[in-house]
Amino acid sequence: MARIALNARLLIADKLEGIGWFTHECYSRMIAAHPEHEFLLLFDREPARMFEYGEHAACVRVWPPARRPWLYDWWFDWSVTRSLRTWKADVFVSTDGMLSRRTSVKQLAVMHDLNFMHHPEWMPTAEGNHYRTRFPVFAQIAARIATVSEYSKDDIMKQFGLNGDTIDLVYNAPSPLYVPLTEDQKEGQRRQWSEGNPYFIFVGSLHPRKNIGGLLEAFKMYRLGGGQADLLVVGSSMWTEEMKSLEGVHWAGRLDRQSLAGAMGGAMGLVYLPLFEGFGVPLVEAFACHVPVIASNVTALPEVCGGAAAALVAPADADAAATAMLRLERDSGFLKGASERGAQRAKDFSWDHSAEALWQSIEKTLAS
Secondary structure (H helix, E strand, O other), rough: EEEEEEOOOOOOOOOOOOOOOOOHHHEEEEEHHHOEEEEEEEEEOOOOHHHHOOEEEEEEOOOOOOOOHHHHHHHHHHHHHHHHHHHHEEEEOOOOOOOOOOOOEEEEOOOOOOOHOOHHHHHOOHHHHHHHHHHHHHHHHOOEEEOOHHHHHHHHHHHHHHOOHHEEEEEOOOOOOOOOHHHHHHHHHHHHHOOOOOEEEEEEEOHHHHHHHHHHHHHHHHHHHHHHOOEEEEEEOOOOOHOOOOOOOOEEEEOOOOHHHHHHHHEEEEEEEOOOOOOHHHHHHHHHHHOOOOEEEOOOOHHHOOOOOOOOOOOOOOOHHHHHHHHHHHHHHHHHHHHHHHHHHHHHHHHHHHHHHHHHHHHHHHHH
């Protein structure tokens, strides 16, 4: 029997984001599959009941709430270290990549991407400085590292001078809620989100690296080229009044998971043109819905698409994105082919497989 401590800091009910969902989907399956081991989930706030994964998995709140860079150090270096020692943990697994610098317990860091090493200007100064100074240290003290794409694996090796033998792949995956819709269901989604009009969709935080300006420019060019569909933008409220005034663009804000899956399934296509991604979860969510994808041709996105995209375009090439959108609208054979390729690609990703891959990485860490 092993005693496995888990960083649960990002498991926040009703506020799960990308890494939070990764954590929840992998931990819940992994713990259910291994009742022969004991697990300790370390939270920095009162844990919600939905994260009580089994009798052999204890949930503990560790003070203080770590929501600022200087509190990250306190939480991981002192509070987590003390918990690991008291509980006699054999390994500490951290799905946000942050580790304790003061423990002798073996540690597995999940590093999703290194955008902060390439583009510190995309983060608040204090946050960016923390990540840029701490993650090189975490990479050296980790017994193993897991990451979500070959692109991120190569980036971690180059940035931190590591051997690839100590880095494991654990892909993201779509929720089982993402399924193809019937024509009647698609019509219902169109009525809900775009006044009954066909629509393209974007999903993601409205963050500089998501290239919202490029997306809107592509949509304007698509409309100038005679395109008839609308654009549904799903993400947290960071848009400007100028953006909101664009004709044919609907701003849904943040949606719950069920609503988001429905909105994705009703779309004519996903248009996803970020400047940097370690994975790009909306791609596989669209594939699971049999929705064609137009994506950037940079970082991990071509790898995740695996040849299934309707088009891969440079993030700054609004004309190429607009051309692909027009072709999806006008060429039913092109749309059908892209939908079928995406459906096939979706079979390569599941949270069951991801949880098993993370478990195998934990076993390697324990054996190191």
